[in-house]
Amino acid sequence: MSTSHVLLGLLAGGPRHGYELKRSHDDRLPQAKPLAFGQVYATLGRLERDGLVEQSGQDRDGGPDRTSYVITEAGRARLGEWLTEVEPPAPYVTSALFAKVVVSLLASGERVATEYLVAQRAAHTTRLRELTAVKTDSAATVGDVIAADYAIAHLDADLRWLQTTLLRLADLNEEMNP
């Protein structure tokens, strides 16, 4: 996820201080990692340099968190592009799970790879249960539910992969360590 585009999106509703941007980011995307203030100001600095936002005012007491920003026409155009752009499907080679299986076969052998897969499945299953509890909590908002749905769907895909990989492990080991 791109923080700069999300900040542009939050500014589309009107000028905001950096502090308000952080607050509204964390409220709207509760399942995302909270933004650090430093990250907000660094991102605003880059957006300003690229002409996508500009300073629109400063409260009397000054200081960086009292500067408010407004989105520019170029910023709106960039935001519009981002919103219609398809994200590149994540290539499986970046997955740490995949890398670990291959490396453990190379370095340690089938038993270690199997133990890893079993332990990883247990961790995924526990997380799946926690996210399901988030969803079924009577206090859950629709936003909480769809954020949990997203994570659940990915964990479920990983779990299927863990299962089939285990069944293929002996063949993979054969192929890698003939």
Next chain:
Amino acid sequence: MNTLLQGTALHRAYGPTPALRGVDIEVTEGEIVAVTGPSGCGKSTLLHCLAGIMRVDSGSVRYRDQDIGLWSESARSKLRRTEFGVLFQFGQLVPELTAGENVALPLLLGGVKRREAQKTAEEWLDRFGVAELAGKLPGAMSGGQQQRCAVARAMVTEPRALFADEPTGALDVLTGEQVLGEIVRVAREKGMAVVLVTHEAQIAAYADREISLRDGALDPTGLGLRTRA
């Protein structure tokens, strides 16, 4: 917590086909346990044996520390009617009866007066969001509506254990999620234990704990590892 159900060294075959090969399982009061594993691994057979619907070839099923295999058929039938609820993939409502009559049926069989049974049935239909269907026949309802009625029927006697075999398997994802969410919510509210059979990880995640089977035996890895002979 107290043990509600305990299956020990359960064996069961269909003719020459072994379906359970020495399964141990324990369910405590109010606990939700998922039974998972690939198709044909023995999940449904285990559920039928635990629910006293099917006899085991060897091993024992104990309910509140009593071996129900030693009971007469009529004692087991009473146990099923009063302490257990069962729910299958397809609702299996009586087609000639309205939703209200279907849900009232277990209460009437248990000797509850008609008026009171009807009132309780309506409360349970309401709990599962289908109060307005009370007068309808199953044939006039959608799959999701039928399944909600079936859930109400399985829970109306407030059994100590609910046995659910792929209860949302025939429903679309969102309806399945709602039905399952409601089952879990009501089970927790009433302290009912649930044995939930499923082959899907996302469904099993509604349970407190998961037991995996492979080829009729426990699979502690949950990954379908073959138990080494």
